[in-house]
Amino acid sequence: MKKSSFIYGTILLVIVNFLVRSLGFVYKIILSRLIGPEAIGLYQMVFPFLMLLITTTSAGIPSAVSKLVAKENSLNNREGVYKILTISLFIGGTLSLVLSILVSLNMDFIVTKVLKNEAIFYPILFTIPAISLITFASIIRGFFYGLKDMKPPANAQIIEQLFRIIFVLSYLVYKKPSNPVLAATIGIIGVSLGEFFGLIYLIFKFNLRKLNPRRHLIKIYTVSSLKVASSILYISIPITIGRLVSSLIQTASSILIPQRLIIAGYTSSEAIQIFGKITGMAMPLLFLPFTVTSALAINIIPNISEQMAINNMDDVSEQCNLAIKITLLVAIPITIIYTAFGNHLAQLIYNQEDVGSYLSIISYSTIFLCMQHTLSGILHGMGKQIITTINYLLGMVIQLYCTYFLISNPKYGINGFFIGYILSAFVIFALNFITLKRAIKIRLSILQLLIKPTILSSLTALSMLYIYKASYLVTTSNFLSTMVSALLGGILYLLLLSITKTLNIKSIIKEIKG
Incomplete structure (x- = not known):
């Protein structure tokens, strides 16, 4: 495998993640202005419910497909590659069908007893097509990731977002619906429509002509389907459990944090405002570096799996070191900038x-958080998804404990949530790091990974402050001055990394060019 495949794939996914998130951010702003707060409220009630449903079908299976396809592809086993895809689509399709039937048969119970708002009956109804569409699209994306062909899933994500935005905004501008339920329903239909066109694109790129003649297809099914299915489930179930727990913890926190703040002496209005500012404003900024780490996690799983299959442990170690280094070079400056x-x-x-x-x-x-994300991807690629899930659950228990017991204490208040959140992130990271150290030899330079990036990030942050002040004197614009300081600060940071040989940028450019 060429090193450029890992670097190029990561950079491509980072760009796509940034573009998709930017489009989504702008879309939400325009949508909120077009349909108003009531419709947005209904939409926000339904959307987490949809995300919870598709977590069951699309959280673990695509990761399993990516890992297993990469393994079989490294062994030149085309039969195994397409066998894995076929069975994973069957498993995902069966699960999505069961969920769709369950939702269809229990609509009244869901809207009246679970979500407790009868107005969202039709928005919930139109989530049903999205379950299967998202499931199939996620699995096929996992297939392409396993082949280390990043362009089709990257393009599909952009297509999904564009079709959803174009359909929803065009309808709302043309029809101008005054009914908030209808407006929220259109938003949900847009999700299904975007996923549909993204799936069509993936199927087109899949290109059935790549398969061998019919006699080869028959041979594929002589391999034990049960064994392949058990391998998929063995990988996907722990990952799915972790994602479900994460969704449940978020739901529990949204209920507990305001309640515990009220017990600590805050008014109901103050508690809700604090909760909204943290989860709706501070947290989205905190997750900004995940555009890099999520790309690393997606890309590292098939790469590690491929090298593990051919017992190339030196390359596994090298890629682990590179992924950790990139993560720290992104996370350290972001931390300093947010703090300052x-x-x-x-x-x-x-x-x-x-x-x-x-x-x-x-x-x-x-x-x-960034290290936890990257290390989880590495461990999943190594087939250690069970211990990774256990580590995650232990961290979540700590977070939930602090949320419940510390926030209600007037001595801590909302700081109890911060203590739990930071402590939880550290514990999961530490446990994942210990797990990795026990599994493989990794060579980590404290000077290159921590000391140099911290010094260079601090110098960059200080330079950005002076650049901002100088720019503000010229432009008198807060926004423009901030953009100029951010752009020049980013360029300066990369130059400092190159000058101090903390990161060999020239080598990376050469590898990307091939």
Whole structure:
């Protein structure tokens, strides 16, 4: 395998993640202005429910497909590659069909007893097509990731987002529906429509002509389907459990945090405002580096799996070191910038300076969250998804404990949530790191991975401050000055990394060019 495949694939996915998230961010702003707060409220009630449903079918199976396809492809086993895809589609299709039937038969119970809002009957109804569409699209994306062909799934994500945005906004602008239920329903239909066109594109790119003649197809099915299915389930079930627990913890936190703040002495209005500022404003900024780490995690799984299959442990170790290095080179400067300029960013983006204090505190978890994300991808690629899930569950227990017991204590208040969140992120990272160290030899240089990036990031942050002040004197624009300082700061950071040989940028460019 060429090193460029890992680097190129990661950069491509980072760009696509950034583009898709940017489109989604702008879309949400325009959507909220077009349909109003009531319709947005209904939409936001339904969307998490849909995400919970598809977690069951699309959280673990695509990762399993990516890992297993990469393994069989490294052994030149075309039969195994297409066998894995066929059986995973069958498993995913069966699960999505069962979920669709269950939702269809229990609509009244869901809207009246679970979500407790009869107005969302039709939005919930139109989530049903999305279950199967998202499941199949996710599995085929996992297939392409396993082949290390990143372009089709990257393009499919952009197509999904564009078709959803174009359909929803065009309908809303043309029809101007005054009924908030109809407006929310259109938003949900847009999800299914976007996924449909993304899936069509993936099927087209899959190109059935790549399969061998009919006699080869018959031979494929002589391999034990039960063994392949058990391998898929063995990998996917722990990952799915982890994702489901994460969704449930988020749901529990949305209920517990305001309740425990009220017990600590806050008014109901204050508690809801604090919760909204943390989860709706500070947290989205905190997750910004995940555009890089999620790309790393997706890309590292098939690469590690492929090298493990041919017992090339030296390359596994090398890729682990590279992934960890990239993660730290992104996470360290982001942490310093959030800590130093949290108030400024919050004022600029949300016009809410107190959000900055929350961002500055919670940003101490950035390094641990990013490392946790990358290490999980490495361990999944090595087939250690069970221990990774156990590590995650232990961390979530700590977070839930602190949320319940510390927030209600007036001595801590909302700081109890921050303590739990940072401690949880650190524990999961530490456990994953220990697991990795026991599994493989990794060579980590404290100077190259921690000391140099911290010094260079601090110098960059200081330079950005002076660049901002100089730019503001010329432009008198807070926004433009911030953009100029961010752009020049990013360029300066890359130059410093290159000059100090912390990152060989010339080598990376050569590898990307092939």
